[in-house]
Amino acid sequence: MSAGPAGAPAPDREDRHPDSRLVPATYVVLQREGGSGTEVLLQLRQGTPYMDGWWACGAAGHVEPGESFLQAGVREASEEMGITLAESELSYLATVHRTCALPDPVEQRVDVFVTATTWTGEPHVAESHRAAELRWWPLDELPDAVVPHERLALDALREGRRGSLLLHGFRQxxxxxxxxxxxxxxxxxxxxxxxxxxxxxxxxxxxxxxxxxxxxxxxxxxxxxxxxxxxxxxxxxxxxxxxxxxxxxxxxxxxxxxxxxxxxxxxxxxxxxxxxxxxxxxxxxxxxxxxxxxxxxxxxxxxxxxxxxxxxxxxxxxxxxxxxxxxxxxxxxxxx
CATH class of the missing domain: 3.40.430.10 (Dihydrofolate Reductase, subunit A)
Incomplete structure (x- = not known):
């Protein structure tokens, strides 16, 4: 432990920021080529306490202790869409670092977006208590009600800006x-x-x-x-x-x-x-x-x-x- 002013022990990092933490999550974007160009698979949220009635990435969830972002993506794709993915089939798209005017630790998030063009199985709603449907949308014609921070990543995909660091809410x-x-x-x-x-x-x-x-x-x-x-x-x-x-x-x-x-x-x-x-x-x-x-x-x-x-x-x-x-x-x- 380092010393503070006048030789006093410096506070531990946890003492300086007792509520400081980031919640990590992985979002999986399935994409394919269709008659209207690139299409992405989105789920319509329902039955959850958060953003019901909004379109979101086909699968997403928190990274569990001991997991990598890619491992979390593979697991979430299986749980929510019933498909099998290999980590090697996931390509990094963007990272969204987001916050809001509420300083609640759970609102301090780092979201990693990955894409896949190949997988095993037919995507379907595997958790009907959380999603009403899955639908392919042309990337150039997304619905209005896309979860805002997820739209940032989808816009980056549409514009060819892979590897972007995107911020949401930092100027709020x-x-x-x-x-x-x-x-x-x-x-x-x-x-x-x-x-x-x-x-x-x-x-x-x-x-x-x-x-x-x-x-x-x-x-x-x-x-x-x-x-x-x-x-x-x-x-x-x-x-x-x-x-x-x-x-x-x-x-x-x-x-x-x-x-x-x-x-x-x-x-x-x-x-x-x-x-x-x-x-x-x-x-x-x-x-x-x-x-x-x-x-x-x-x-x-x-x-x-x-x-x-x-x-x-x-x-x-x-x-x-x-x-x-x-x-x-x-x-x-x-x-x-």
Whole structure:
């Protein structure tokens, strides 16, 4: 063990990063030449708690202790597609290193993609509780709902970029946006407690071009997709859909779908409570009203956040100010 300052023992690596680990996985892409050029075999996910209704590689799974990436690919191809592969039949395609705004260790992943053009047996759905069907798709005509980080690897295959290192989510940042009354209330659980034209204009200017992440109740209170922004709705209700909404059934799914860039969490109270500890910014509208309602914004801990800007309201409505907070422990942040 090396010594730290003043001769003190340096902390073990596990002590410095107690939750630091990467989850390795192998993805197997079967390919063939068809009438439309190169085709790849994809599975339609179903019956799992993650990305149901999305198209994914024909087989994929975690690398087990003591396995290589290639050995994992051979095993997963047998388990999920009922085919026999030799390690020598697998060709390296790309590595996707991915993360998201949630620092949960299970969301820190390294995915190795391999391809095969020869195998033994006829590919079929061998785990019907996890996949609805297998289908060959022209590489130039993939369905819209391909799992986002897997599409990165398939795009690399289509473009002839074998051996690529691809990143997903490393430029993802999280900002919570809310209008908050003097009593902390943000709503009554079904509708907005106020109509503030200046705040609506500020909200549009702030979020334009970004990704809006919201719960089902917030979607219902807005009633439609807002132009110029992607909208991801988190709901536990399977089968729910609405025009203009992308549907996720967990926060992890939502952040995977969001990809790189700034993600704006815009409600409701439960979503705010689950994401505030992972956010880099808060943009809060201070409203000079005390509406009744059971939905409140989580308390902002002044030891963890600092105000970096305060823009006074125009006086046209009850908006006191628009206040931007930054997390003190984010990289590069210093206390005022």
């Amino acid at each position: 940042s999280l900002t919570l946006v809310a209008a908050v009354g003097r009593n902390g209330v943000i709503g009554d659980g079904s509708s907005m407690p106020w109509h503030l034209p200046t705040d609506l204009r500020f909200f549009k200017q702030t979020t334009m071009g970004g990704v809006l992440l919201m719960g089902r109740g917030t979607w219902d209170s807005i009633g439609r997709a807002l132009p110029g922004r992607r909208t991801i709705v988190v709901t536990r209700q399977r089968g729910w859909s609405a025009p203009g909404a992308e549907v996720a059934h967990s926060l992890a799914e939502a952040f995977l779908m969001a990809g790189d860039g700034e993600v704006f969490v815009v409600g409701g109270g439960e979503i705010y409570a689950q994401t505030i500890e992972h956010a880099q910014r808060l943009i809060l509208t201070e409203v000079d009203l005390e509406p009744t309602g059971r939905t409140r914004f989580p308390p902002v801990d002044p030891s963890a956040w600092r105000v970096v800007s305060r823009q006074p309201g125009s006086g046209d409505d009850a908006v006191v100010a628009w206040v931007t907070w930054e997390r003190l422990d984010r990289p590069g942040a210093t206390s005022a």
